[in-house]
Amino acid sequence: MEKTVFDQMNETVYHEKLTNGLNVYIVPKKGFNKTYVTFTTNYGSIDNDFIPNGEKEFLHVPDGIAHFLEHKMFEKEDGDVFQKFSSQGASANAFTSFTRTAYLFSATSNVKENTETLIDFVQAPYFTEQTVEKEKGIIGQEIRMYDDNPDWRVYFGLIENLYKNHPVKIDIAGTVESIADITKDHLYTCYKTFYHPVNMTLFIVGPVDPEEMMAFVRENQDKKSFPDPIPVERRFPEEQNESAVKHRSIKMSVKTPKCEVGLKFPVLDLQGAEKLKYEFAAELLLEILFGKSAPFYEKAYNSGIIDETFGFDYTGERGFSFAIIGGDSEKPEKLSEQIKNQLLEAKKGKHITEEAFERARKKKIGAALRALNSPEFIANQFTRYQFNGLNLFETVPLLETLKVEDVIEFAQKQIDENSFSSCFVEPKETA
Amino acid sequence: METTSEQTFRAPGCNIHVIETGKYKTNTIIVKMRAPLEKETVTMRALLPHVLQSGTENAPSAAAFRSALDELYGAVFFADSAKKGNEHVLTFTMETANAKFLHGESDLFDRALVLLSDVLFRPRITEGAFPEKIVKQEKRSLQQRIRSIYDDKTRYASMKLVEEMYQGDTYALPAGGLLEEVEPINSKSLYAYYQKTLSTDTIDVFVIGDVKANEAAEKIKVHLPFKERELPVKTKSEAVLPKEVKEVRETQDINQGKLNIGCRTTITYADPAFPSMQVLNGVLGAFAHSKLFMNVREKESLAYYAASRLDSHKGFLMMLAGIDQKNYDKTVQIMNEQLEEVKQGKISELELKQTKALLKNQLKESADTARGMVEVLYHNISSGVNRPIEQWLNEIDSVTKEEAAEAAKTIVVDTVYFLAGKEEA
Incomplete structure (x- = not known):
């Protein structure tokens, strides 16, 4: 042991x-x-x-x-x-x-x-x-x-x-x-x-x-016997970098429309600290661009196109990685347009300031510490990290070494307009 | 088990409860303000927490306030409103990292307390009112929030059941406010109401974390100086028992029907028989070994979720399941049969043992989170009884089959609510 x-x-x-x-x-x-x-x-x-x-x-x-x-x-x-x-x-x-x-x-x-x-x-x-x-x-x-x-x-x-x-x-x-x-x-x-x-x-x-x-x-x-292990051979189909469908709208029995914008990231072969750094860069980028203290959020909230359900999420697992941004909105077209613009501006280097980065990083460190209060979080996330060759307890020390340049570089390299897509849920017309 | 004792301090306008513990990586401050549920105030109370965090004297906008939180290593602040029986509770929570886990930081707790103090005592005010613009925005947000309940069908069905069942009782009011009451609110009336709330609500402040109780209490007294007040005498509401079972059916264009059966009982948290009621609810439907789960789901494959829930401060018990509409009659029948079984005391030793084990487990687990601990304490504080966690565990343990059946006999089915899909599947 x-x-x-x-x-x-x-x-x-x-x-x-x-x-x-x-x-x-x-x-x-x-x-x-x-x-x-x-x-x-x-x-x-x-x-x-x-x-x-x-x-x-x-x-x-x-x-x-x-x-x-x-x-x-x-x-x-x-x-x-x-x-x-x-x-x-x-x-x-x-x-x-x-x-x-x-x-x-x-x-x-x-x-x-x-x-x-x-x-x-x-x-x-x-x-x-x-x-x-x-x-x-x-x-x-x-x-x-x-x-x-x-x-x-x-x-x-x-x-x-x-x-x-x-x-x-x-x-x-x-x-x-x-x-x-x-x-x-x-x-x-x-x-x-x-x-x-x-x-x-x-x-x-x-x-x-x-x-x-x-x-x-x-x-x-x-006490138990198991057959000799055979490495599992999985097969996945070839996947393009572009998003397959640019937009769809789903009609449901709801009163408030929902708008989500997604972007797919290319699959990179990273391991250990490099992989963790990539993941944090993605998460910090989203926080800087769309977090509750970001100018984007304030403007969109004040103009009434988002409410507090607005949020974002990064998912990175073996073989795929994507980000999703959105929430309830009375004006889904407008919101989707603004999210995409914000991403494209970030690709050109806008919005990712030293000050915004520092704030996002501190927030993330605090969240990482808070999460360690939770046995559920530790067990589930440690396992996820371990399957991906990472260590959960290296989160905070690594976050403390991250630099604003890492996020700028991530935005430049990984944001691609062709990989965007949007999806709305809209109220069904009632007869 | 690991129990952490609470120390209580009296301040002029509130009680301060401190729990010293080193087991978290964060420190938490929670303020709870309660007042009777009323149609006239419920919507303003639902709106207040959102207006308050949209700007303070020191951080004049929501964004500025959020930035200040981020600077404190992502201090988490949230505020909400909830029902506790016929009372409306506003909860403000501030959680901040324990500085000892960070390089070169020290006074995060004090700074977080000042931020919380800013929200409650120094909100942004213009000409004796909350800023017009903020109130307008937050009213719109609140309207959207209320409307969106319709989109979550499980939640919507539960809310409709309560509305149908408690007509004429303030318990029918949703904690999140009433849509039609939002528009008439203005920035002046809201501010005036907030002043009243601050000086008349019953207030409890909780501090949980790596702190010294005396020091923490002193800091709270300085930064949250609630004024002295006369606390209202609680009136006990008479339990109303239904004359006949009401059936309500609503149709929407959805796939799965939502069946919610509402029942009344006279046993609430303050009642000495409450642990029997808890055990009964466990045997009936709170767990995966419970009668509803075993019979509606496992035996008949009628549902994915089939459960019962108890609102301990009201004496409201709800049985619920998501089913195909064609199985409505069958499911209602099975649920009623299961309720009948527990009333007749058809409870096995195993069911009793499993239920007690899980109830005790839940209670001990809740003591592992700061918020869970506060909720356990607040049950006692808000209902005016003293049931310390150790005693509560013992009481659960000593409930007999007969006592659980006696508790079951107080249950009366009031309303059967069904949210059905358009097409019969």
Whole structure:
């Protein structure tokens, strides 16, 4: 077990790669009641074309299968795992993103039992035709719920605009039609390919004794046998730099229109600190251009084309990276025009002043510190960083070394008008 | 478990509660101001926090104020309004990084407190009123915010249910204000109302973080000098029980129907039987092992979400699920059956054990965040009972099946609200 101390952050990380390949991280949190544990596989909605474990040919699986698999992991021959977590006083959950599937619990007691339950249930798949069919009704309702959610629709509408071929454009839950094709055999195939310990990370944060917890996990894993790991071979379609569709408008039963502008960044092969620097440059750029203290925000707010729902988000995962800017607006055309202008002006060097940079950087440092109050944030983000070859606790020290030139250079190189797109949700005309 | 004790200090116009703890990387100051919910004031109260942060004497615009926050290492300030039973609570939160984690910074807490003081005591004023322009902008923003509730169908359905169920009771008023009441507000009347709020609301200030309690309390007294006031005597509202179940159906062009069943109970937070009510709500629908989740979702695949929620300060319990409209009758029937089961005491030992374990877990977890701790304290402060967290945990533990069933028997279904899609699927 290796121990890394992050002095400035007052945090210590314990790490061990077990003999079966599983990465285990422990961050002790003194004074907290809650222990939060995530068990995550480096497998999400975009991984839909791959060579199944033990085979030679590529297989294309139905949309929404990673999320479907996540749902079905909880059901076992002797009932639902939620029941067991509840009995042990733990609140359990799971989520599927573009690139990850995470199973988790939080508990203030029985931490070892719950950790064992978590590991054991994720490492013991049990799927039958009958339970798979039953789940289609439940997930069907989840999909319908999102279909009525204008924020989700405008977000995914925009990603669909940005990408021509890449599976990031596919809704994580799939569609009612695509999940209809899912069988128990599909689930086993995906499970065998992506749930090998070598592809997974266990993260524990809370008031625990790191030595003791690590020994407990090690012992649990030593009792189980796994096939020799085979590197997962995934395939992604070629993706152009330009956005696929420049604009779309979705009509829904809403009163306030929504406007989101997106820009897609080219995929660069960066690692470690370089990659982190790229990500921060993107985030600081957005803060400088569109943050609540930016002149853009003040002007747009005062002229009534935005309200406090206005915001921005940068997403960077393996194989894709994009930014989204927008919110509710009575004048979506005007807002979209102004956002695009602001970006293009930044490309030419405008707006990115030393003063604005310094303010944005301080804000980001404060946010990074605040986030470390949250065990959920630490576990989820540390895992995301680790899958991307980064370290979460290097955030603040690295932010302290960033310079305004880094952001100017990012804007110059990465903003490209051809990669812009916009998506609106607008009220349906009522008869 | 790790509990952190609170120290209370009396100041002329408020009570100051300090929790000394080193477990966070930030320090938090929270101001809570409450007054009775009233149709005449609810919209002004919803508007106030937004006007106040749009300009102070020292930072005359929203942008200037935001910049000042950013300079304090992204101090976070937010203000909102919420209902607590029949009271309307304004909450102002200021959270700032603990300077010891930063290179060469020291007095962030003091500077953040001054900013908060600017917002509450030195807002930008022109000729005895808030600036016309700011009020106009924030009125427009508020109108948009109120309108946008319609776009979030789950939230809209819950709000409509409360509106239908509590006609004639101020609890029906949405904490975010009434659309038709926004326009008549002007900058002078709003400022006059704010002055009244400052001098008559019941105010509590909380400080949580790496501070010394005495010092922190002194600083609060200096920077947040609320004047002495006479606090209103709380009147207990009589619980009204419905004569018959009301059914309301609304249609919109949507995919999934939203079923919300509203119930009344006489047991609120202040009642000694409250922990039994909590356990009952847990058995019925608060968790993934609960009867509603197991029967509506897992057994019948009718819904993705199927749950119950309890407003502990009102005695309002809501069962809800998102379903296909064709399954309306079936779902209503199953939900009513589950409610009937708990009333008859059909609660297994396992259900009881699971529910208690999770309720206790929730409560202990909430003590891990500054805001969570304040919410737990505020339950007691606002309802005038004293249920320290340790005692609360013990009370939950000792609830019997019979007590939970007794609590269930106080529940009466009042209104069944259904937001249906246009086409029958």
